[in-house]
Amino acid sequence: MTLVFKNLRKQYGANVAINDVSTDFAPGLIYGVIGPNGAGKSTLINMTAGSYSVSDGSISLDGRRLDGMKKHQIANSGIARTYQNIRLFDQMTVLENLEVCAYPAEVYNTWREVLWPPYGRERAAARRESAMEILRFFGLEGYADAEAGSLPYGRQRMLEIARALAMKPRVLLLDEPAAGLNHHETAELTAKLAELRSPERIMLVVEHDMDLVMTLCDRIVVMHHGKLLFQGTPAEVQASSDVQLAYLGTDNDIDDIRAAAQDRRAQLGIRARRRS
Numbered sequence: 152m153t154l155v156f157k158n159l160r161k162q163y164g165a166n167v168a169i170n171d172v173s174t175d176f177a178p179g180l181i182y183g184v185i186g187p188n189g190a191g192k193s194t195l196i197n198m199t200a201g202s203y204s205v206s207d208g209s210i211s212l213d214g215r216r217l218d219g220m221k222k223h224q225i226a227n228s229g230i231a232r233t234y235q236n237i238r239l240f241d242q243m244t245v246l247e248n249l250e251v252c253a254y255p256a257e258v259y260n261t262w263r264e265v266l267w268p269p270y271g272r273e274r275a276a277a278r279r280e281s282a283m284e285i286l287r288f289f290g291l292e293g294y295a296d297a298e299a300g301s302l303p304y305g306r307q308r309m310l311e312i313a314r315a316l317a318m319k320p321r322v323l324l325l326d327e328p329a330a331g332l333n334h335h336e337t338a339e340l341t342a343k344l345a346e347l348r349s350p351e352r353i354m355l356v357v358e359h360d361m362d363l364v365m366t367l368c369d370r371i372v373v374m375h376h377g378k379l380l381f382q383g384t385p386a387e388v389q390a391s392s393d394v395q396l397a398y399l400g401t402d403n404d405i406d407d408i409r410a411a412a413q414d415r416r417a418q419l420g421i422r423a424r425r426r427s
């Protein structure tokens with residue numbers, strides 16, 4: 152399984168958000184996507200998930216073109232995502248948030264469940280058990296019957312990832328999963344995400360939190376002004392003066408990049424990080 156971006160381009164009017172990006176992603180690895188604000192990171196996620204159209208070039212999974220597919224077809228191809236700003240089904244329970252993602256994609260199977268109640272009950276029980284297993288993994292089982300919107304912020308972030316996992320994705324796209332989490336929550340999240348590394352899954356994590364990225368990711372893609380500036384291991388990225396220049400305009404080290412990322416988050420009004 153490989154996810155491939157080929158000469159990918161995204162243009163909003165005259166603004167070129169993604170400019171001729173070509174790279175590929177292999178299963179079993181966690182990829183970090185970093186870069187200054189406006190570099191095009193979220194646009195990559197949005198195009199891969201089908202939320203935004205592709206202006207030019209292609210995105211394919213196992214040789215199958217995803218660009219041009221409808222959003223639900225992309226989801227059915229095994230791509231799941233989370234959002235920079237949490238988007239849960241607030242009025243549903245935590246358990247329902249997961250169950251709703253595991254309903255059959257094929258109309259045929261839905262009718263089978265409706266017309267054959269024993270089969271429907273069996274499938275519903277299996278969905279529930281599978282959802283509970285994911286909730287237990289995230290330590291959310293105690294919230295199963297609570298309304299999703301009533302959960303503390305950090306738990307909602309975890310629930311978003313849990314919900315994406317309920318789709319059993321082959322490609323998991325996480326857009327700033329640590330935004331607004333305190334240090335304790337970020338450490339917990341980092342450990343959970345590391346456990347999700349699987350030979351059957353490609354993971355892409357867009358994140359400003361350098362500690363998370365450097366700890367978690369096997370490979371890092373650095374975006375700058377819509378272009379792929381650099382790609383390598385965390386050590387290679389930390390050693391790259393190109394990367395440091397892109398972030399800071401000066402040839403400083405990774406600690407300054409960390410500080411710059413925090414400053415930019417604050418400027419953007421991304422929920423302040425609480426020190427625990």
Ligand SMILES: Nc1ncnc2c1ncn2[C@@H]1O[C@H](COP(=O)(O)OP(=O)(O)OP(=O)(O)O)[C@@H](O)[C@H]1O
Pocket residue numbers: 163166167168186187188189190191192193194195
């Ligand atoms: N829906 C949109 N309409 C018009 N321009 C957009 C849209 N979404 C993004 N852009 C522009 O595309 C460029 C890349 O934005 P994108 O959100 O992908 O960057 P980013 O690297 O994810 O930034 P951040 O770290 O701030 O989230 C920016 O110039 C942004 O203003």
